[in-house]
Amino acid sequence: MKKVIAAINMTIDGFCDHTSGVADEALHQHxxxxxxxxxxxxxxRITYQLMEYWRTVLDNPTGDKGMDxxxxxxxxxxxxxxxxxxxxxDWKSAKLASQDPEQEVLxxxxxxxxxxxACSPSMIVALTKLNLIDEYQLCIHPxxxxxxxxxxxxxxxxxxxxxxxxxxxxxxxxxHYYEPANKRTTNG
Numbered sequence: 149m150k151k152v153i154a155a156i157n158m159t160i161d162g163f164c165d166h167t168s169g170v171a172d173e174a175l176h177q178h179x180x181x182x183x184x185x186x187x188x189x190x191x192x193r194i195t196y197q198l199m200e201y202w203r204t205v206l207d208n209p210t211g212d213k214g215m216d217x218x219x220x221x222x223x224x225x226x227x228x229x230x231x232x233x234x235x236x237x238d239w240k241s242a243k244l245a246s247q248d249p250e251q252e253v254l255x256x257x258x259x260x261x262x263x264x265x266a267c268s269p270s271m272i273v274a275l276t277k278l279n280l281i282d283e284y285q286l287c288i289h290p291x292x293x294x295x296x297x298x299x300x301x302x303x304x305x306x307x308x309x310x311x312x313x314x315x316x317x318x319x320x321x322x323x324h325y326y327e328p329a330n331k332r333t334t335n336g
Contacts, residue, residue: 289321
């Protein structure tokens with residue numbers, strides 16, 4: 149059975165703001181590798197539309213290996229977009245969800261293949277509320293943003309997580325890998 153992994157960048161004060169992070173080559177390379185290991189990436193409309201930026205990098209490479217690799221990886225990974233307002237998407241590797249998040253994710257989990265990654269705040273919150281997240285990969289940037297979109301603002305009950313491992317980058321970014329305390333890891 150596939151795992152559902154929540155993977156997101158955030159500031160040390162808990163805000164998801166793509167303009168506040170440390171976007172260096174090592175971090176881009178980490179996420180390029182992560183996307184290559186993904187079977188599917190789930191986005192809400194807002195994050196999906198932000199990610200469309202990478203199509204321009206694919207068309208006009210920057211010369212920065214990490215950024216260019218990330219652009220290629222995000223272009224290739226299958227994406228499912230959950231939106232009440234979008235009627236279609238034109239990215240060749242993207243499609244609109246045909247079901248609600250719970251049904252869509254439960255079906256994806258039953259299929260063979262690579263893991264599913266929830267990569268937007270709205271999807272992470274929705275799937276957390278449904279108890280469908282098997283692992284959280286929270287990439288904490290050494291920045292205090294002061295304001296922005298808090299990741300877990302709509303979670304009303306306590307959820308205890310167990311730290312699996314960490315990965316530290318030279319920039320001071322620390323990636324924390326957690327699993328819900330009530331779930332067991334199958335691959336260590």
